[in-house]
Amino acid sequence: MNVIVIPGMPRIAGRRYHIAKTLAEQGHNVHYLVWDLPYRLGFSQIITHLRTTLLAKEYPYEGFTVHKIRRLPFFWPYINGWLFKYQLRKLNNSVKADFIFSQSYTNETEVPKDLPLIYDLNDDNVAMAEVYGSLIYKLAFRILRVRTVIRRQCQNALAVTAVSEATYAIGKQYNKRVFKLANGVDTKVIKEVINSKSTYPKNKFSIVYVTGFNQWSRPIETMQVVMKLRKEFPSIELALIGEGTETKKIEEFIKGNKVENYIHYLGGIYNRKKLFSLINQSTIGLNISEKNKYRDAAQPIKIFEYSALGKKIVSTDLEEVKILDFPNVFIFSDNTGSNNLLNAMRLALKDDSTYEDISSRVIANYDWVKLSRELVTIFKESI
Numbered sequence: 001m002n003v004i005v006i007p008g009m010p011r012i013a014g015r016r017y018h019i020a021k022t023l024a025e026q027g028h029n030v031h032y033l034v035w036d037l038p039y040r041l042g043f044s045q046i047i048t049h050l051r052t053t054l055l056a057k058e059y060p061y062e063g064f065t066v067h068k069i070r071r072l073p074f075f076w077p078y079i080n081g082w083l084f085k086y087q088l089r090k091l092n093n094s095v096k097a098d099f100i101f102s103q104s105y106t107n108e109t110e111v112p113k114d115l116p117l118i119y120d121l122n123d124d125n126v127a128m129a130e131v132y133g134s135l136i137y138k139l140a141f142r143i144l145r146v147r148t149v150i151r152r153q154c155q156n157a158l159a160v161t162a163v164s165e166a167t168y169a170i171g172k173q174y175n176k177r178v179f180k181l182a183n184g185v186d187t188k189v190i191k192e193v194i195n196s197k198s199t200y201p202k203n204k205f206s207i208v209y210v211t212g213f214n215q216w217s218r219p220i221e222t223m224q225v226v227m228k229l230r231k232e233f234p235s236i237e238l239a240l241i242g243e244g245t246e247t248k249k250i251e252e253f254i255k256g257n258k259v260e261n262y263i264h265y266l267g268g269i270y271n272r273k274k275l276f277s278l279i280n281q282s283t284i285g286l287n288i289s290e291k292n293k294y295r296d297a298a299q300p301i302k303i304f305e306y307s308a309l310g311k312k313i314v315s316t317d318l319e320e321v322k323i324l325d326f327p328n329v330f331i332f333s334d335n336t337g338s339n340n341l342l343n344a345m346r347l348a349l350k351d352d353s354t355y356e357d358i359s360s361r362v363i364a365n366y367d368w369v370k371l372s373r374e375l376v377t378i379f380k381e382s383i
Contacts, residue, residue: 001098001376002029004091005064006111008103008122010034012061014301015122015163015183016103022372024063031095032066033088035109049073056087067091071108077144080108088112099158099379106144111153118379119157120181121167124297125150131294159382161375164320166297179378183301184368185308186272191363193276194309201283205236205349208282208311210275210302213244216290218341220246220253223263225342233349236262239282241275243268280309284348287315288341291334296320303329304366310359312348314341328355 003023007016012034024030036053050073057068069087071080092100092115099116102109105125111117129141154160154174161181162168171178207226211217219240226238240250240263250265269275279285285306289295296319303321306313306328313329315321321329330351332344 002095003031004088004095004097004100004102005030005032006088006100006102006104006109007032007034008105008125010037012066015120016101018184018186018368019101019372019375020064021062022368023376026369026372028376029095030064031091031097032061032064033069033091034066035069035071035084075108075140075143077107081110084109085112088115101375102153104153105146105150107149108144110149111156113152113156116383117153117157118375118382119153119160119171119175121150121154121160121162121171122298123163124166124170124294127293127297131292159378161378163299164297165323166293166319177382179374181371181374181378182366183299183304184366184371185301185304185362187308187363187367187369189272189276190305190308192273193280194359196277201281203235203237204283205233206239206282207237207284207286207314207345208239208241208279209286209288210241210279211244211286211288213240213242213246213250215245217244217246218288219250221338221341222286222288223250223253223257223259225338225345226263227257227259228342229345229349230262232346236349237282238263239278240265241267241269241278276305276309279306279311283312284345285309285311285313287313287321289316289318289334291316291318299324304362307355307358308362308366310355312351312353312355314344314348326358328353328358 005016005020020030020032036049053073054070056070059066071083099118100111101118101120102111103120103122104110126147129138129146151174154171157175159177159179160171160175161179162171163183168178168180209222213219226236230236254260254263254265287300287302299320303313307326315329315331316334317331330344330348332340
C-alpha cells in the first residue's frame with residue numbers, strides 16, 4: 001500500500017513519525033512531507049530560511065521517504081497553498097497513493113478535495129489560537145483560515161481519526177466516519193529497556209520530568225516542591241530532561257540553590273532507547289501542563305510511555321488523562337500555588353504499589369504497530 005503522511009507542523013517527530021515508521025516496517029511504501037518554516041525570527045534563522053525554503057530534496061529516513069517540498073519565504077498563504085497542492089498532486093500521481101494521512105490545518109497545506117484523505121485530528125488547533133494567541137497570532141490564524149480548513153478537510157475526508165474525546169466531537173460535526181485512534185508507544189524499545197536490569201531504579205524516591213521546558217512547564221516551581229519534600233523524603237531525586245526557553249533559569253536555580261546533588265538537569269535527549277533507559281531509572285514520571293481547552297483536547301504521549309515502563313505518574317488534571325483513568329496516575333488540580341502538586345507528589349512517593357499490570361496493558365493495547373494497522377483498517381472500511 002502507498003501512503004503519504006503530512007504532519008501538522010513539518011517535523012519528523014511524534015505521532016506522525018511513529019505512524020510513518022511502523023507503516024514502513026509493515027512493508028508499506030510511505031512518503032513523508034516536510035517544508036521550511038521560519039520558526040524563530042532570529043537573524044541566522046531567517047537567513048537559513050531564505051536560503052533553503054525554495055529548495056526541494058528527497059531522502060530515505062528510517063524505512064520511509066522524506067520529501068522536502070518548496071514554498072515561498074515566510075507566509076504567502078494563497079501562493080504557498082497553490083504550490084503545496086501542485087507538489088502534492090505531482091507526488092500523488094507518481095506514487096499513486098492509496099491514501100493520504102494528514103494533520104494539516106492551514107490553507108498553506110490543505111489537501112485537495114479529490115485526493116483520498118484520512119484526516120487526523122491530533123489537536124484542537126482552533127482552541128490553541130484562542131488560548132495562546134497574541135494579536136499577531138490571531139491575525140495569522142484568520143489569514144491561514146484554520147477553522148475553515150479543519151472543517152473542510154473533515155468534510156472531504158474518507159474518514160477522520162481523532163486522538164481524544166474532544167477531537168472526536170469536533171470531527172463528528174462534519175463527518176459521520178470518525179474513529180478514535182489513540183497515541184501509543186514504541187514497544188520494541190520499551191521492551192528492550194524493561195529487559196535490561198541495569199536500568200532498574202536504584203532509589204525508590206527518584207522522579208523524572210521529560211518535557212519541552214517552556215514557561216507553562218513550571219520547572220522552578222517543581223524544583224521548589226522537591227526541595228520541600230526532601231525534609232520528608234531525604235533521598236528524593238529529580239532529573240529534568242528536555243530543552244526550551246526555561247533552560248537557563250533551570251541551570252541558574254540548581255546552581256544558586258546548591259542542589260546539584262539531588263536535582264539534575266540532563267538537557268535534551270533524542271535517542272529513544274537512551275531516553276527510556278533514563279526514565280526507567282526513576283519510579284515517578286511528571287506530566288505537568290496548563291489546564292485549558294487546548295491541553296484538555298490533547299492525549300499526552302508521556303502518559304503512555306511512563307505507563308509502559310511501569311512508572312507512577314503525577315499529572316495535571318487534564319480531561320483526556322482523567323478519561324484514560326490509568327491506576328498509576330496521581331492527579332492534581334492546576335490551581336494557583338504549588339500545594340496541589342506537592343500533595344500529589346507526596347502520595348506518589350508514599351505509594352508502594354507496583355504497576356506491572358498497567359505496563360502490560362499499555363504495551364498490548366497502545367503499540368504503534370497495532371495503531372498503524374488500525375489506521376489501514378479504517379482506510380479499507382472507508383473506501
